[in-house]
Amino acid sequence: MFKSKKTAWLTIVALLVPTTAGLFGSSAAQAADVPTTLSTFTVNGTDVLTSNTLSVDVATLNVSETGVLSADVVATATDTANTTVTITGDSGLAVGPNTLSVSVVASWTEQVQNPNYVPARTEANPAYVAEVQDNPETTEVNEYAPAQGEPTITYPAQGTEYTTESRTASQTYTRTINVLNNDTGSVITVNEEEVTNGDGVEVDWGTLSVPVTVTPSDSNATVKVNGTSVGLVSGVARTSATGLTTGENTISVVVTAPNGEIDESLLTVTVLPNTDASAVITIDGIIAEDGDEVPLDFGSTDPDIEVYTADEDATYVVDGGSDLIPGENRVEIFVTAADGVTVQIFRLTLLVQLDNDTTAAIYVNGVERSEGDEIVLPYQT
Structure with a gap:
């Protein structure tokens, strides 16, 4: 069968062009969009998604048999299928500030290009000898020689184009729980x-x-x-x-x-009430002290006795001081302090002067006479 060399050459050129399959394929898979956010975050029923501090009454906390305080913390990830949530600091609480941490860890896999991957390829066979056709322009006969070997060598791919790798991302949410004491002692x-x-x-x-x-x-x-x-x-x-x-x-x-x-x-x-039982005492305007003798004019029977206590709440009683007679008259004044217990006694002696009138009416034979009168009496009276 006759085949031109030109045809054979074109065939060889076409076979020598390496394939691009695998070299310019799709790019590596993008990272998975797995959020590490929380959809729910509460402490004892109070939302703390947007607040950093929460004050909690100690009386509302859980108490274990051993006296350990804990709070009810609910933390739910937005993506519950591909994340894990770890809560720390919700137990062992003490009065005052406590740190609560919630860690959200997302996990996923990615298809990434294998750097060791070698794609399948076709290369020219250096040992290949093309067939030789008879040359009609020469008189030589039997020039024809068959091809020796294959014009190309195909090498299979080595490894896989993409590998699966695990990926993780995490986010930690920190809150301060201020435990308020209920101790009013x-x-x-x-x-x-x-x-x-x-x-x-x-x-x-x-x-x-x-x-x-x-x-x-x-x-x-x-x-x-x-x-x-x-x-x-x-x-x-x-x-x-x-x-x-x-x-x-x-x-x-x-x-x-x-x-x-x-x-x-x-x-x-x-x-306490006042214990002051002191007083100032006056007799007809004359100040008298305990033990004094107070002279009074003859004829005095009811002198004016005034008692001025130092404490307005004190009381007093006067024993005596009325229906006086000439001579000595005993008077006792009892001052009782506001406490009702303390008593001071003032003892006075009122001296009413005796009568010093020496005048007299003289009668002679029934007729009042005065000093110096001459009285004529009958003979042998």
Whole structure:
């Protein structure tokens, strides 16, 4: 069969062009779009997706048999199928700030191009000898020679074009749980005496104020004394209860725990009555002291006795001082202080002068005569 060399050459050229299959195929698979966001994030039912801090009443926390505090934390990933959620810090809570962490880890696989992949290829066979046709322009015969070998060699692909690799991404959400104590306990002193609700202290008469200290068990608690807020310095609230009057005075101490719970203690400060039983005594305007002898004119029977007690709440009783007779008259004045116990006795002697009138009416034979009169009497009278 006759075949031109031109045809054979063109065939060879076509076979020598390497294939592009596998070299310019589709690119590596893109990373999977797996979000690490949360769709739900609550602590004890309160949404904390957009807040960094949450205050929680200690009384609302879970308490284990061993006294471990924990909160109910719900954290749900947006993609629940390809993510895992890990919660730490929801247990072992203590009063004050606590750190809560939620970690969202996304996992997926990607098809990536294999750097070791060698695609299938076809190359010219260097050992190939094309067939030789008879040349009609020559007289030589038997020039024809068959082809030796194959014009190309095909090499198979080595490895796989793409490999599967695992990928992960993570995001951590951190929140501060501020556990508020419900402890309203405190140590209270009034006038340096430790007291509890319902207790009272006694102070001397005339006391107008007493010091008050309140030491809450929790230094974050607040204190009010008689309705006025008192700040804590080194954990102690110091103030004074003022405006005290004689008798009972009530002091209100309110301790508010960080969680808002309130405890009120009502205390009593009793200002004792005055014990002053002193007094100033006047007799007809003359000041007299205990033991004095007070002279009075003859004829005095009911002198004006005035008692001015030093304390307006003191009382007095005057024993004697009326229906006087000439000479000595005993008077006792009993002054009782406001306490009802203290008594002072003032003992006085009222000296009513004796009559010093020496005048007399003289009658002679029934006729009143005066000094110096001459009286003529009958003979032998």
